[in-house]
Amino acid sequence: MTDSVLMFSLPILSSLLCLTWHTCHGGKVLVYPVEGSHWVNMNIIIKALHSKGHNITVLRSDKSWYVKENSSSYDTITIPVSATLDEEFIVKAITSVIDIQRGDSTVFAFMTLVVEMFKKMNEAHVTLKEMIVNILENPELIKSIQDSHYDILLTDPCWGGGTVLAHYLHLPLVYNVRWLTVGEGHFAIAPSPVSYIPLTGSGFSDKMTFIERVKNMLYFGIMIIQDRLTLRPVYQEVCEKYLGPQSDFYMLMQSADLWLMRGDFVFEFPRPTMPNVVYMGGFQCKPAKPLPEDLEDFVQSSGEHGVIIMSLGTFISELPSDITEQIAAAFAELPQKVIWRYTGGRPSTLGxxxxxxxxxxxxxxxxxxxxxxxxxxxxTNGVQEAIYHGVPVVGVPLFFDQYDNLLRLKVRGGATIVSVATLDKDIFLQALQEVLHEPSYRENMQRLSRLHRDQPMQPLDRALFWIEFVMRHKGAAHLRSESYKMPWYSYHSVDVILFLLAIMTTFVAAFVFGVKFLCTRICYKHKSKQD
Amino acid sequence: MTDSVLMFSLPILSSLLCLTWHTCHGGKVLVYPVEGSHWVNMNIIIKALHSKGHNITVLRSDKSWYVKENSSSYDTITIPVSATLDEEFIVKAITSVIDIQRGDSTVFAFMTLVVEMFKKMNEAHVTLKEMIVNILENPELIKSIQDSHYDILLTDPCWGGGTVLAHYLHLPLVYNVRWLTVGEGHFAIAPSPVSYIPLTGSGFSDKMTFIERVKNMLYFGIMIIQDRLTLRPVYQEVCEKYLGPQSDFYMLMQSADLWLMRGDFVFEFPRPTMPNVVYMGGFQCKPAKPLPEDLEDFVQSSGEHGVIIMSLGTFISELPSDITEQIAAAFAELPQKVIWRYTGGRPSTLGxxxxxxxxxxxxxxxxxxxxxxxxxxxxTNGVQEAIYHGVPVVGVPLFFDQYDNLLRLKVRGGATIVSVATLDKDIFLQALQEVLHEPSYRENMQRLSRLHRDQPMQPLDRALFWIEFVMRHKGAAHLRSESYKMPWYSYHSVDVILFLLAIMTTFVAAFVFGVKFLCTRICYKHKSKQD
Known part of the structure; x- marks a missing residue:
């Protein structure tokens, strides 16, 4: 249970990995970004927009980790805040999650973790709310933004501030999205039958057993509860105060003109989508440039055996040393050369x-x-780059959506996954050798690469086209369905079904009553005659 | 009631307006087309494929009305059949529908009409089935088709033969689609909440009142019944005989690799879609060429008032004369010039x-x-051309999807609709004058035109790209969801919900039983003590 249960609870933290907000015409774009890797992605789009002659203003907090105040591609408006999510908060959460993954877990421990996550998420969004409140409470700033006559507001809806601000300013709203304040973006915009659409963190594919479908339904329930209890209220309060008591945050969130989704169906399991969702998965990928001379020499020295590269991302600067010893020992037994990006201590077993x-x-x-x-x-970045270049993967997922991302490669036959909880030299070596020697892994990744690259338009160009489309037409209301305006019971026709059942019941009752009445009369007459 | 009820029953006939099947490397494409206007559309794609160097073979019946045996852009394989739907059958059905529209209608008359339509549809598909059976029963023909090593089968799934043949031959399957054997194509491939997605023929938009939603649900029920009782069994029988007893026609139909949908979201109400649906609405539209000299002179003679053009399509060669007299009289009162395409008698009131x-x-x-x-x-063609060129419309719908198509323009403020049942000079003249003199009609159609034309790729080019994509990759399974393989109760999680309810009931029962048991014990002890 440990793994899938923790995997499930991890994406709850995902929206935290992305802190603060920021400032920056062709067109004039106001950007309300999210921190961390989300900013890295957003910055690629900002640079591309800038290179097309648009003026970009980024809203950032004075506590921002990632969004620099000066850039050649955007201006900034800096919002003073008393606090923001700090890196320490994130790292602590991550470390505790790894610890739990390596230890035992009971249902009780899981429930405790879920409740703790709910609390942390709520705390985080309460902290993050300060920036949007400070913007809305600053009439001079609001006037200056209004006077700037932006064409669109571009935000990552993983935090809710951008959505609120766009509606306050009556600006067309464009999302650079994979996650919302709660869960994966599609769950808010498109019909998502949980019978074949795995919840993020579930560790399931789109082919589920009955028991997996039962678990997936329960995870869906937890997602709803998390949203209703911890996240929606935070932004709902802001909406009611600044946008009017009738406003509904979730509806405002769903009403964005354009959803630039950081995914595609080479990576993601095929599922229902909507006309205003544009897929830009792999928009960050580009052809390889030549390597620096020393690295090129090292790579060439590998001869026919070739090279393995390893990176566990930027967040984990150090792994427990027993794990790195096992990893290094496994690498040492291989004829391949290995390039390992790691900033922790040098393992004694290093070959x-x-x-x-x-x-x-x-x-x-x-x-x-x-x-x-x-x-x-x-x-996501590494997985997309592996697909783009067609390189097979041995995955060592740590947290968030990582297991799910790797699972998508595994299901397509392009990767194998090793759990950090059970990793030792033998298990790791076996996984490496399997992927090195079984040609299907490479063939499958090459096939994914061909599918991904075979598009009428490159993902970043597609994203830019549609952003500019929203600028040209001042929105994209014609692509937005009516569904988000309906209460859930109307959307799902619950009221209609109950109404039809009531009519049917009335008819049946009337019929039964009629027959009974007739019978009584006939019996009565019959009896009368007999009498 | 008459109008919407009849409108609803009309699309049932729609798949009839499209009769027979046919034959014709770059790539090798086997085409199993449908007759009538469907063939006109398919032929545009065939010509475009031919101009890109592909070899096309069209399967046609020897009773085909539209598909010619010799063409510069395709080869044919002609299948002898004993009968096909004849034009007379269609024209009769249409005429009777107009008569009913002009007369009174009761619930009884509606039910009679629906049953009659069901029978006619069933008869039609039983007749059409002969062609696919004759192909599958001809081993030499099958061998010759197999030896030709086609890359894909392209069909219009409005008739079921192409779907069956593609599965028999194990060929990647591409649809040129708007209608299936039953109803609008999206209803089979994508989630379609009937709370905001109007059934074809309902005459509703995507904003429905409660009563409209109730009616829409009932129409949905009728669509399901029609499918289960009249159409599915016809092709199911063929599938079971030639593809194995376990095969399911509806599942095979849903499993097509690519759905080239003859629509887009400038025309269609926004709704859920799927990754393997590609929209090519307006693929038949092209910039205007200069007019013939006499027509150009007539047009220029209109001066500042301009010109009205009128066409009611190719099927209606003659309207009841009282209607044409009224139409001509209304035109005669206008300062505009009028070009009226009509092959019936010349009205006496013609100006x-x-x-x-x-x-x-x-x-x-x-x-x-x-x-x-x-x-x-x-x-559809006329409506798409009106959008492409941004010309406002006065609609006189007669049957099939025509009211619904016009409704999509009306809702966007680009058209007004006149019922043929109530049309007289005054009503028609008023409609013409309203659209001529209220600038919003033209402005709205011009806006739709701008939206439609603002695409990263022209619709026909997009269709060609994706057809060739399926050829290059021998299918597009990665874009096809798992949903179609699931029984309905699994897809809708009915089994999971019942299972969870059973567990909850068991827990509650156990709790209640436990409390009762405890109470009894306590009471017993208490009583014992008292005793």
Whole structure:
């Protein structure tokens, strides 16, 4: 239970990995971003918009970790806040999650964890709310933003501030989205039958057994409860105060003009979607550039055996040393060369074939034909780059959506997954050798690469086209369905079904009553005659 | 009731307006088309594929009305059949429908009509089934088709033969689709909440009152019954005989690799869709060419008042004369010039301003800036051309999906609709004048035109890209969801919900039993003590 249960609770934290808000015409774009890797993604779009001649203003908090005040591609408006989510908060949460993954877990421990996560998420969004409140409470700032006549507001709806501000300013709203304040974006915009659409963190694919479907339904229930109890109230309060008592945050969130989804159906399981969802998965990928000379020499020295590269992302600077010893020992037994991005201590078991580096040009390496295997933690960027370059993966997922991301490769036959909870030299070595020696892994990743690259338009160009479309037409209301305006019981026709059942019941009752009445009369007459 | 009820029953006939099947490397494409206007659409795609160097073979019956045996863009394989739907059958059905529209209607008359339609539809598909059976029963033909190694089968699934053949031959399957054997295509492929998705023929928009939602639900029920009782069994029998007893026609129909949908969300109400649905609405539209000299002179002679054009499609060669007299009288009162495509008798009330023609270059006229208004019956082609050129419409719908098509323009403020049942000079003239003199009609159609034309890729190019994508990758299974493989009770999680309810009931029962048991014990002890 431990794994899937923890996997489930992890994405709850996901929206935390992305802190604060910021400032920056062709067109004039106001950006309300999210921190962390979300900002890295947003910045790619901002740079592309800037290179097309648009003026971008980014709203940032004075406590921002990632969003710099000065940039050649955007201006900023800095909002003073008393506090923001700090990096320590995130790292602590992550560390405790790894600890729990490595230990035992009971239903009680799971429930405690879920409640703790709910509390942390609520605390986080209460903290994050300060920025939007400080904007809305500053009439001069609001006037200056209004006077700037922005064409659109671009935000990552993983935090709710951008959505509220767009509605306050009556600006067309464009999302750069994978996560909402709660869960995966599609769950808010498109019909999502939980019978074949796995909840994020469930660890399930789109082919579920009955018991998996039961669990998936329960996870869906937890997602709803989390949303209703912890997140929606935070932004609902802001909406009611600044947008009027009738406003509904969830409805406002659903009413965005355009959803630029960081995914596609080479990566994601096929599922229902909506006309205003535009898929830009892999928009960050690009052809490999030549490697620095020393790295190129190292790669070429691998000969026919080729090279393995390993990176577990930027958040985990250090793994428990017993794990790194096992990983290094496994690498040492291989004829391949290994490039391992790791900033923790040097394991004693490190082989001569392994080069430890603080940083590596991951995309350029993945595009190098000598690279045989990518050991990855399953962050979206790495997985998308592996697909783009067609490199098979041994996944060591740690938290958030990482297991789910890797699962999508595994199901397509392009990856195998090793749990950090059970990882030792033998298990890790076996996984490496399997992916190195079984050609189907590479063939499947190459097939995914061909499918991903075979598009009428590159993902980033598609995103830019549709952003500019919303600017040109001042929205995209014609692509937005009526569904979000309906209460749930009307949307699901519960009222209609109850009405029809009531009519049917009335008819049946009238019929039964009529027959009974007739019988009584006939019996009565019959009796009368007999008498 | 008459109108909406009849409108609803009309699309049932829609799949009839499209008779027979046919034959024709770059890539090798086997086409199993449908007759009538469906063939006109399919032929545009065939010509485009041919111009890109593909070899096309069209399967046709020897009784085909539309699909010619010799063409520069495709080869044919002609299948002898004993009978096919004849034009007379269609025209009779249409005429009777107009008669009923003009007369009174009761619930009884409606039910009679629905039953009659069910019978006619069943008869039609039993007749059409002969072609696919004759193909599958001809081992030489099958071998020759197999030896030709086609890359894909392209069909219009309005008739079921193409779907069966693709599965028999194990060919990737591409649909050129708006209608299935029953109803609108989206209802089979994507989640379709009837709370805001109007059934075809309902005459409703995506904003329905409670009573409209109740009616829409009932129409949905009738669609399901029609499918289960009359159409599915016809092709199910063929599937079981030739594809194995376990095969299920509806599942095979849903499993097509690519759905090229003849619509888009400028025309259609926004609604859920699926990753393997590609919208090509307006693929038949093209910029206007110069008019023939005489027509150009007539158009220019209109001066500042401009020109009205009218066409009620190719099927209605003659309208009841009282209606044409009223129409002509209304036109005669206008300062505009009128070009009226009509092959029936010349009305006595025809004004000097009205030119009656047997045929007109509709697309070239609509693209002419002098054209102020289009009087149309609401066929898909005409409506799409009106959107493409931004010309406002007065709609006179007669049958099938025509009312619904016009309704989509009316809701967007680009058209007004006149019922043929109530049409007289005054009503018609009022409608014409309203659309001529209220600028919003033209503005709205121009807005739709801008939205429709603002696409990263032209619809026909998009269709070609995706057809070739399916050829290159031998299918598009990665875009096809798992949903169609599930029984309905699993898809809708009915089994999971019942299971969870059973567990909850057990727990509650156990709790109640436990409390009762405890109470009894306590009471017993208490009593014992008292004793």
């Amino acid at each position: 001569n074939n392994t080069l430890m580096v603080d940083w590596m040009p991951q995309n350029d390496l993945l595009g190098n034909p000598k690279i045989k295997l990518f050991v990855a933690h399953g962050g | 000097n301003n009205t030119l009656m023609v047997d045929w007109m270059p509709q697309n070239d006229l609509l693209g002419n800036p002098k054209i102020k208004l289009f009087v149309a019956h609401g066929g």
